[in-house]
Amino acid sequence: MIEAIDAIPLENIYRIDPSDRTPIPLYSSGVQAGFPSPAENHIERRLNLQDLCVPNIETSYFVKATGESMIGDYIFPGSILVVDSAVPVQTGSVIVAWVNGECCVKRFVRQGKQIMLESSNERYLPIYVHLQQDQFLVLGVVTYVVSKPPRYVRPR
Structure with missing residues (x-):
């Protein structure tokens, strides 16, 4: 199950406008x-x-990240992810996926016939995908992350 604060709402997915290049x-x-x-x-x-x-305009789009499950990969709430649906998914790829009606960003790990979607924040448990019973679709591989620097939290 995807944590409610970690799911990416559909309104956070944007097409790339090839005519707007500043x-x-x-x-x-x-x-x-x-x-x-x-x-x-x-x-x-x-x-x-x-x-x-964005080397592949036709197969790429932007996704605005939510939640903190991928902060170990420098993906923070509000980070803009460049996602390419034509890049082959491999174990270790950071992907945007559709799992049982919700969209999320996780690290893809294939272990034999089992798929694990791993967070890079130890506070979040992995998601195990059972292909026979779960709805699962890889929407694309994250190729770039555009972020503000993380906010400084002073150690106590």
């Missing part, structure tokens, strides 16, 4: 954790995020 400045200098050099602040070229993250 270039974003790409700086040629790397980002340093130390003191940056002001001489390196120049734009090398413009980069379109869709060109970078």
